[in-house]
Amino acid sequence: MYINLKEATEKAERLNCTIGAFNAHNLEMLPSMIDAAKEAGSPIIIQTSVDTAKYIGYKTLVTVTKSIANSEMVDVVLHLDHAKDFNDIKNAIDAGYSSVMFDGSSLPLKENIMKTKAVVDYAHKRGTSVEAELGIIGGTEEGITIDGSEVKYTDPYDAKYFAEATNVDALAVAIGTNHGQFKSKTNVNIPLLAEINEIVETPLVVHGGTGVKEEDVPELIDNGIRKFNVGTELLVTWTETAKKYFGETKVNKSLRHNIIPCNEAVKNIVAHKINLFMNKERVKI
Numbered sequence: 643m644y645i646n647l648k649e650a651t652e653k654a655e656r657l658n659c660t661i662g663a664f665n666a667h668n669l670e671m672l673p674s675m676i677d678a679a680k681e682a683g684s685p686i687i688i689q690t691s692v693d694t695a696k697y698i699g700y701k702t703l704v705t706v707t708k709s710i711a712n713s714e715m716v717d718v719v720l721h722l723d724h725a726k727d728f729n730d731i732k733n734a735i736d737a738g739y740s741s742v743m744f745d746g747s748s749l750p751l752k753e754n755i756m757k758t759k760a761v762v763d764y765a766h767k768r769g770t771s772v773e774a775e776l777g778i779i780g781g782t783e784e785g786i787t788i789d790g791s792e793v794k795y796t797d798p799y800d801a802k803y804f805a806e807a808t809n810v811d812a813l814a815v816a817i818g819t820n821h822g823q824f825k826s827k828t829n830v831n832i833p834l835l836a837e838i839n840e841i842v843e844t845p846l847v848v849h850g851g852t853g854v855k856e857e858d859v860p861e862l863i864d865n866g867i868r869k870f871n872v873g874t875e876l877l878v879t880w881t882e883t884a885k886k887y888f889g890e891t892k893v894n895k896s897l898r899h900n901i902i903p904c905n906e907a908v909k910n911i912v913a914h915k916i917n918l919f920m921n922k923e924r925v926k927i
């Protein structure tokens with residue numbers, strides 16, 4: 643089924659698990675990603691940046707995702723990641739994305755609330771979920787780098803005020819993770835997350851999940867993380883595999899000889915992460 647983010651996080655809340663949100667950078671990798679979710683029996687969030695959505699086409703992404711979700715009977719959310727422009731968000735919602743993120747994290751709190759509210763009003767009327775962000779997450783996203791001095795951890799009381807004022811469906815928090823981090827692992831600020839989760843009802847989201855230590859995942863789940871973003875690891879793996887195969891294969895051999903191994907490599911990572919995120923051994927039924 644093609645579902646929205648609210649439906650996915652409600653399920654995660656019930657099962658005390660988190661839902662993996664994986665960035666698709668091209669259409670090729672999409673069926674393999676959903677296949678991994680199907681085999682695990684888990685919902686999946688497929689997310690794209692605005693630039694990837696423009697490259698593939700919003701409508702094409704919706705059509706393909708819906709078609710696979712329905713024919714394979716997997717719960718899939720299609721989510722627009724880090725949109726800052728209302729027009730991009732409208733394009734995604736109008737094309738049928740089931741979830742969007744408005745990233746007003748660089749704005750003053752009041753302006754972030756006002757703009758997020760406008761997105762929520764537009765989206766909720768159309769059955770689309772909204773994620774927003776409070777605090778400033780470090781690292782590099784779509785070529786824009788936030789260095790250490792600009793990082794701002796999420797303030798728990800601001801988060802509570804923001805979530806209640808905007809009625810967002812999910813809130814991304816800055817707790818020490820970094821976009822694009824893949825050569826090292828970060829120290830997530832779990833006490834801060836616990837503090838936020840204590841007073842904020844809204845499901846919480848971690849960005850920069852590639853840089854999170856796997857042993858920290860259960861604690862993140864226990865402290866309200868219901869959407870777990872993983873992008874860089876997929877991108878790096880797809881590209882490394884493509885370099886290897888494209889480098890070795892004769893130029894007149896079908897492209898599938900090069901691309902299938904890339905998709906398989908991505909599928910293996912998605913499968914591994916979903917297994918962690920399902921939190922199976924510890925699940926409360």
Ligand SMILES: [Zn+2]
Nearest residue numbers: 724821849850
């Ligand atoms: Zn992000």
